[in-house]
Amino acid sequence: MALTRDQIATRVAQEFKDGDYVNLGIGIPTLAANFVPDGISVMLQSENGLLGMGPNPTEEQVDADMINAGKETVTAVTGASIFSSAESFAMIRGGHVDITVLGAFEVDVNGNIASWMIPNKLIKGMGGAMDLVAGAKNIIVTMTHADKHGNSKLLAECTLPLTGVNCITKIITDLAVLEVKNKAYYLLERAPGVTVEEIKEKTAGELVVPDNVPEMQF
Amino acid sequence: MALTRDQIATRVAQEFKDGDYVNLGIGIPTLAANFVPDGISVMLQSENGLLGMGPNPTEEQVDADMINAGKETVTAVTGASIFSSAESFAMIRGGHVDITVLGAFEVDVNGNIASWMIPNKLIKGMGGAMDLVAGAKNIIVTMTHADKHGNSKLLAECTLPLTGVNCITKIITDLAVLEVKNKAYYLLERAPGVTVEEIKEKTAGELVVPDNVPEMQF
Amino acid sequence: MAGFDKVVTSYADAMAGLNDNMTIIAGGFGLCGIPEGLIAQIKTMGTSGLTIVSNNCGVDDFGLGILLEDKQVKKMVSSYVGENALFEQQLLNGELEVELTPQGTLAEKMRAGGAGIPAFYTATGYGTPVGEGKEVKEFNGRPYILEESITGDFAIVKAWKADRYGNCIYRHTAQNFNPMAATAGKITVVEAEEIVEPGELDPAHIHTPGIYVDRVILGTFEKRIERRVLAK
């Protein structure tokens, strides 16, 4: 069975190590904050200038001056720091954020990612995504393996305008966990009950399948 | 009579306008802070990260964490701000300091200045001087008109390694006030009792002398 | 210290000198930390042909979005403009130009503009449409693109507290682009929630030293929240 959004987020959160500084994109990546494993602490960076982002506020805590990069009201955790956008992206561009998790329209076997623009359709802008993929030490892309028409999002070569080149190393989808290297997708894990055949079918770029592909553990 | 150091500093301070942010180099420039005219307020910038430098401290006020760019103990005035060296030079390089006053070994008619290095003799470094001459809106050089052997410091072309090119517009010496433009020194004022002849004699670069050269007013 | 008192008492004085076809650098992220009264004054003045450098362009009826109604904006330099239907319409009609700029590059362009750095290299945008036509240079085997800095005729900034000398502090994440914007205007105007006397702000806590600031005005702020999300 393909994973639910919460299950994908749970698998993403297994990538976190204790003490990681993490930037989570909008959507499934943000959900990962709810599934951080026991014994692991991470500190969330929000690119509008907050290190140590906490949960959304209660009614009493709501403060218009306290928002995240998705423009949602948030709180700060104990030990947080707040700074300018220039300082925030100095952190990001300078490689100080340990893990960035973000969604994508497409990725390819060169580690390229397209996530911000669909010509003649979506022209809202890239926000901080280009800086994040250029700067983070470890970038995880999370998305559905194929679009709603069944077309693979794991391509040999991206067709949409790129967000960044040669930067993606790990992909966590509703079907599988894959590593990108040597111009191919290496299948590391499959979702419980999902067959290697289905993953092959929905992966357009070259897929390398080891003899044994374990199921994800939750 | 050639001006004393205090008199040079007094003439320098006449250049200040109310509300100017001013950076003063070591030596005579620093003295100018003591002669700011009545009704004029300036705020002193010290390039190690202090805007609003005050006088040296009393015995009780001395604080090792409170120094100026000359490494002397200082105080801060009311309304001061303290920041990093990167921020300090952002101000300087970005042209936010209104007036910089500094000493020099030599200047020339191209507005070049040499103030930091005498080959095989003085190799201490340029400190912040190169940033100051590259960045300030208005740079005033103050020095003796000639060295102790009577050799002019106002040259046609500098002989020592430069601190900056094409940046000096005004020179205040013990003999005269001059403007640098059109590859010449324009004599604006002479020290009380100093003749145009003496100034001509001690100016190696081309000197433009108007019909009437007023004496400096103190 | 009369020469350092930067407080003005009318919005007309605050924005005096703003003319058609000028460039304005604006602080704020979404609707957070925006100089509401200064934006309203620009609308009142009716200045047109403006280039506005701001991470976002507000929403249809609030923030910089209100300058679209009378087509005062010629060009936006922004990282994200997705909250605004009028914006999209004017863009598709060709009435508005947009230069989409990665958020970190935008922040750094403003900082560099204020700091006398005309250009810098960044890996951000290399190999993407953002990098097209830009100079590329390798450092340690990695390609980077050259990005030029930005300055404006005016910068409009929203502070929490400002003193009469223009020293500013920002509140929480309303800081965002404001400190860089403050450095990048030929004339920098700060609209503050509170104006205090010099000396009331701790010198070590000042986010924007007064040297960058030309005018300070006391504002009142609606502080609209774009996405009010509560704890479950």
Next chain:
Amino acid sequence: MAGFDKVVTSYADAMAGLNDNMTIIAGGFGLCGIPEGLIAQIKTMGTSGLTIVSNNCGVDDFGLGILLEDKQVKKMVSSYVGENALFEQQLLNGELEVELTPQGTLAEKMRAGGAGIPAFYTATGYGTPVGEGKEVKEFNGRPYILEESITGDFAIVKAWKADRYGNCIYRHTAQNFNPMAATAGKITVVEAEEIVEPGELDPAHIHTPGIYVDRVILGTFEKRIERRVLAK
């Protein structure tokens, strides 16, 4: 939050991993705001062949100057090294190399190194010995030189207060180069006058967010004054 507790209790732990021929970025201006105990530890370790990036090199018997005694330093990158007789002697003997760098360029090189900017243009040094051999480019009719950023294997930083997560604040002008140094080390070590619990520092007052810091140690400081000048 065990993973974020960066406090170490010995200087040996604080500087563990420092090896010969490494590059160290050091905060401080003159003798103000220098990590005295970390410098002493480097002397104790006897590490040699070091490249040290620091605005100054201390004085003969204090600050970075003490590393000259046993010839631990191969190269200094500094703006001003005039306070130190041993320095001058080793320089003239060819035992020490120095790369004189304008103070603002040095500060910006550290900042850029930490911020992922490999190079930037500045007018500082154009037409002088500093500009020799560097790429020149005109912007708006003015020539600028290209300066590359600096990073180090270690950064050593002196803070006033640090919390266990590595968030730091600096006191008065002891801030100087420390915030940039903190961003530019592969391993950044902070020596603080006081270590506090997370939450004790106001998030808006933190000069160096903990993300840049790997280790924090409690120090005791002599805080020698280089030029004690009193009001007349």
